[in-house]
Amino acid sequence: MTPQQHRGPGDGSSGRPERRARQDRQDRQDRQDRRSSSADSTPRDAGGRQRSRASSSTPRRRSRSAPSDRTRAADPARRTAFRVLRAVSADDAYANLVLPAEIRRAKLDRRDAGFATELTYGALRGQGTYDAILAACVDRPLDSLDAPVLDALRLGAHQLLGMRVDDHAAVGETVGLVRGEIGAGPSGLVNAVLRRVGAKSRADWIAELASARGTSAGDDDALALEHAHPSWVVRALRQGLRLHGRGGPGELEELLAADNAAPEVHLVGLPELGERHLPAALEVGGEESPLLEDAVVFRGGDVGRLPGVREGVVRVQDIGSQWIARALTAAFTPETVDPDVAGERWLDLCAGPGGKAALLAALAAQQEAWLLANEPADHRAELVRQALGAVDSEAWDLRTGDGRTVGDDDLGAFDRILLDAPCTGLGALRRRPEARWRRSPSDLAELTVLQSELLDAAVEVLAPGGLLAYVTCSPHAAETVVQVDDVLRRHPELQLLDAHDSMTMVALPEGARLAAASPAPSTTPDGPGTGAAVADRSRMVQLWPHVTGTDAMFFALLHRPA
Numbered sequence: 276m277t278p279q280q281h282r283g284p285g286d287g288s289s290g291r292p293e294r295r296a297r298q299d300r301q302d303r304q305d306r307q308d309r310r311s312s313s314a315d316s317t318p319r320d321a322g323g324r325q326r327s328r329a330s331s332s333t334p335r336r337r338s339r340s341a342p343s344d345r346t347r348a349a350d351p352a353r354r355t356a357f358r359v360l361r362a363v364s365a366d367d368a369y370a371n372l373v374l375p376a377e378i379r380r381a382k383l384d385r386r387d388a389g390f391a392t393e394l395t396y397g398a399l400r401g402q403g404t405y406d407a408i409l410a411a412c413v414d415r416p417l418d419s420l421d422a423p424v425l426d427a428l429r430l431g432a433h434q435l436l437g438m439r440v441d442d443h444a445a446v447g448e449t450v451g452l453v454r455g456e457i458g459a460g461p462s463g464l465v466n467a468v469l470r471r472v473g474a475k476s477r478a479d480w481i482a483e484l485a486s487a488r489g490t491s492a493g494d495d496d497a498l499a500l501e502h503a504h505p506s507w508v509v510r511a512l513r514q515g516l517r518l519h520g521r522g523g524p525g526e527l528e529e530l531l532a533a534d535n536a537a538p539e540v541h542l543v544g545l546p547e548l549g550e551r552h553l554p555a556a557l558e559v560g561g562e563e564s565p566l567l568e569d570a571v572v573f574r575g576g577d578v579g580r581l582p583g584v585r586e587g588v589v590r591v592q593d594i595g596s597q598w599i600a601r602a603l604t605a606a607f608t609p610e611t612v613d614p615d616v617a618g619e620r621w622l623d624l625c626a627g628p629g630g631k632a633a634l635l636a637a638l639a640a641q642q643e644a645w646l647l648a649n650e651p652a653d654h655r656a657e658l659v660r661q662a663l664g665a666v667d668s669e670a671w672d673l674r675t676g677d678g679r680t681v682g683d684d685d686l687g688a689f690d691r692i693l694l695d696a697p698c699t700g701l702g703a704l705r706r707r708p709e710a711r712w713r714r715s716p717s718d719l720a721e722l723t724v725l726q727s728e729l730l731d732a733a734v735e736v737l738a739p740g741g742l743l744a745y746v747t748c749s750p751h752a753a754e755t756v757v758q759v760d761d762v763l764r765r766h767p768e769l770q771l772l773d774a775h776d777s778m779t780m781v782a783l784p785e786g787a788r789l790a791a792a793s794p795a796p797s798t799t800p801d802g803p804g805t806g807a808a809v810a811d812r813s814r815m816v817q818l819w820p821h822v823t824g825t826d827a828m829f830f831a832l833l834h835r836p837a
């Protein structure tokens with residue numbers, strides 16, 4: 276079935292007995308759904324929902340219409356997408372966690388699952404742009420609409436403007452969804468609004484809104500509208516590119532487009548444990564990464580069925596993360612005579628959920644080093660324990676505590692420390708479709724304080740001669756280069772090494788070419804930190820989705836001379 280043909284059951288032409296039977300089926304399904312959704316209510320359940328008591332005990336909002344008015348069952352793929360959007364807006368859930376659970380619950384086949392995924396992710400990513408268009412089509416403020424109605428409108432808008440669903444199906448099926456899931460009451464409004472939305476193409480809508488807002492082509496607000504990013508994020512990305520000598524004509528647009536594309540699945544084979552399973556992935560649609568050894572770009576089907584995945588020795592991990600973890604363990608210092616890491620003590624200060632810790636622990640086991648993984652959140656510490664489970668337990672230990680107090684525990688000094696700091700995640704917008712609309716510049720204030728406190732704590736336990744990798748999954752200046760400038764000011768004994776060298780050392784030829792081919796960076800700080808002494812930005816690595824196909828990870832390598 277093509278998206279154009281993707282229609283739900285019920286075309287309104289059937290006779291009464293069949294309608295009655297369909298209604299009964301729908302009521303049974305509703306009762307079943309209510310039972311199963313109340314059975315799994317936890318503060319943030321396995322599906323990623325954060326359930327407040329209020330939301331789990333409040334009966335699902337239904338329209339004032341009689342049940343007999345709700346004659347049309349939504350098609351299962353659209354219903355799945357709608358439920359994920361509801362979980363995201365009502366329960367603060369993460370779509371990437373809820374969607375697979377909802378797909379399983381609805382028993383969608385592969386094609387319907389694909390449709391539900393495209394619809395869910397597209398509607399969530401495009402939310403800011405779709406809301407602007409919807410606001411122009413509704414005769415009252417958008418936030419005065421019931422939240423489920425607004426979610427349904429977003430789904431309809433994405434089908435009309437972002438997918439190849441024909442207008443008739445997009446409007447009809449969304450109205451059917453509203454009748455089935457909310458009730459007949461708002462179906463007239465949804466029908467009328469979506470007809471207005473569908474009267475123009477996406478490009479025409481954007482041109483009209485841009486001209487009403489007085490934006491000019493290429494400025495941050497125009498790009499924000501066109502590429503569905505908040506304006507402050509566009510500004511931060513523009514500045515991030517410039518700080519690393521990038522941002523020539525069209526590059527910001529490339530980056531914004533990459534943020535809106537589904538990321539490829541990357542696999543890592545843990546050293547000594549998982550590498551031997553990688554050929555099996557290559558046989559079923561995987562390709563060896565040209566950037567890094569033992570990394571596979573997987574375009575096949577179900578990752579969970581690949582050999583080694585269930586055992587945790589082949590793991591899904593962005594190549595950027597793999598690359599940085601390997602680079603830290605291979606990095607030299609100016610005084611290093613012997614590159615042997617045997618006997619070294621490594622620390623992963625912010626380890627949850629354990630992706631990099633698993634690779635570090637396997638490398639530690641292979642090279643006779645030892646890793647302490649630290650994570651303050653209990654449930655995330657448990658994930659770290661599971662991630663490390665496949666690796667010889669002699670090679671690692673787990674601390675559950677605040678990274679800022681690691682120096683209080685008399686744990687001794689560490690030779691290599693990974694500080695993969697909590698951050699805005701603006702470098703991983705591809706993975707979390709709703710994240711860009713949840714974050715706000717005010718988050719930066721809290722996060723940057725935490726980042727600098729964690730940096731100080733890491734410096735405190737860094738051994739003489741040791742290396743500290745400061746890493747974020749964000750290219751925001753305040754979380755990256757400004758943090759490095761500040762820590763170097765607070766700890767003048769530290770040196771900033773060129774992180775490209777260690778990235779190049781562990782890379783395959785194409786990776787080495789990309790790592791070495793960073794454009795000349797701007798030397799003047801742009802924005803925060805202006806006027807202060809700044810570290811050499813050319814020594815800091817910034818990966819980009821549109822360049823390396825990885826998350827936009829930042830990596831600076833600090834060294835305490837012996």
Ligand SMILES: C[S@@+](CC[C@H](N)C(=O)[O-])C[C@H]1O[C@@H](n2cnc3c(N)ncnc32)[C@H](O)[C@@H]1O
Pocket residue numbers: 596624625626627628629630631632649650651652655676677678679695696697698729748
């Ligand atoms: C970016 S994530 C780390 C990702 C991880 N390195 C991986 O590859 O899977 C940041 C982590 O820092 C943790 N964190 C938050 N506050 C912390 C603190 N005060 N001390 C240490 N870790 C903290 C968060 O719980 C989160 O798990």
